[in-house]
Amino acid sequence: MDLDDLKSRILAGERRALARAITLVESQKAEHRDMAAQLLEGLRGHDRQALRVGLSGTPGVGKSTFIESFGCMLTGQGLRVAVLAVDPSSARSGGSILGDKTRMERLSRDPLAFIRPSPSQSHLGGVARRTREAIDLCEAAGFDAILIETVGVGQSETVVAEMSDLFLLLLAPAGGDELQGVKRGIMEMADLILVNKADGDLKSAATRTCADYAGALRLLRKRPQDPEGYPRAMTVSALEDSGLSKAWEDMQELSDWRKTEGHFAARRAAQARYWFEAEVQEGLLARLRREPVSGAMAALAVQVENGTTTPTAAASELLERYLQISTSGAPDSPLEA
């Protein structure tokens, strides 16, 4: 693979080159990881910036329909839209929620759109890194908006929020006790709450649900990164294409305000630090799974289980024996510079 060629085709906005580059960053092979790092390093420094929009919604809220309608509304304005998925359960369920592109038939045939399903990895850390790198690639390829969607299994909402400029929560109309069904902490992450299916028989239920959430949002403490009136709740209908332009206007208003006030850049910087620290921790823990450490650990675990030693003593022994950290560093490291 010619990396220079791939790089210029990505910068030219070619979707096939983008797809190929994402396949490269998804690969677990050491050789591919090296090439991916080189490519990403080569692409750094372009001045393109997409609006990264995280979107969470449980199955049944009409997420695919929403993304299809919202995406087509954006491409209708001449904007280029990429859709990525973070779905840690895809390995188990045998396919991503986006795997079936037929669910977004119109959008997937749109030349201004790019849809990429979640890779089949069960490890959330792996999915997170791949998605962050795919976001960088889409941004380099000149996309205007990147939608990063998740079903919200386990920690995946946090993962998506930590790589998004804006975070949307998509809900369906429901009875009075539905407020309790939203996972703790998700309300606090949302910049916009969209109550979908505000059409037909469900319209009045959607309006009531929206009012409930608007009330709940007012109870939360004001965040420094929000202008007056945010976060807010609104109704939309993906089926009838209503409320979608208004939602996009609000998203632009919010991100413009944050750019002016310095919160936009500050959030991206904080996210970069978060992922750096997460990768260091993960890389360190991955070393426990390598021989001979993993073998010694298994042997000690048996001793701990049968009571020959205590968990604390066994852990000290393993840490002392194998996990001494170099305190000198390599002499030729660029850190010295």
Add this chain to the structure above:
Amino acid sequence: MDLDDLKSRILAGERRALARAITLVESQKAEHRDMAAQLLEGLRGHDRQALRVGLSGTPGVGKSTFIESFGCMLTGQGLRVAVLAVDPSSARSGGSILGDKTRMERLSRDPLAFIRPSPSQSHLGGVARRTREAIDLCEAAGFDAILIETVGVGQSETVVAEMSDLFLLLLAPAGGDELQGVKRGIMEMADLILVNKADGDLKSAATRTCADYAGALRLLRKRPQDPEGYPRAMTVSALEDSGLSKAWEDMQELSDWRKTEGHFAARRAAQARYWFEAEVQEGLLARLRREPVSGAMAALAVQVENGTTTPTAAASELLERYLQISTSGAPDSPLEA
């Protein structure tokens, strides 16, 4: 401090020696950690076994009153009872829920009881290790039952369940939607659900709440470690001392069955392995907070924040430079034996 003397006084069941030993295991000083490890190693091999009972309940369910009444019921039967607390929030709230022993005035004056508040550490990992070691000490001192209580902040319920033979969930009577207020996953951990305050005006509400939970428990899949009829829900009144003996009988029935069937020992072995792995991970991550790694990490974080490098590249650099793991091991390690 004479460790041999301390050891024999603990084995003789002296509460002052036990208190002193727990202070030792709570200390963060390296010298004290070494002594604590020696003491625990010296105490290993006694054949005493307490029933370790985890207890979770949010503020307002009457946890202190329950522990007081339940503990006095046990000492009334001639049993020795220790009470420990796992409260990760104690550092913040300026004192453990058990800090004020006056809340358990009768029990704290009982010569057969030993009450120890949660240490003021904000770090749940530290509280967990201290509590496991305190459990070992109480067991060596010949206590029959060890109650480990938590308010259930964050992950503290999992921490307590991973060091208990039985796990109790204490609830207060409430309206119909209270089922939803119980944190996801807690129901699955409980061996007994006790609905407290089944007295006076609240008696019928307690009976209804108990029936709701009994119904919910029937919906859960049967666990291999449970005989027919478990987990179960029942009403108690700490105020009127009703239901407490029955709860204790059930706890004994359940633990006797598990001992006969081999589940009791298997659970303790699995817990030992869990804590061993947790301590290895924590010890490894603690190395990131030491110089020069922490300094290099801070410098790289700044570069990541201002976009000079990517999170992935910076993490690789740090891992390569400082976090190489020894693949040889110390030649004189007991692992060779």
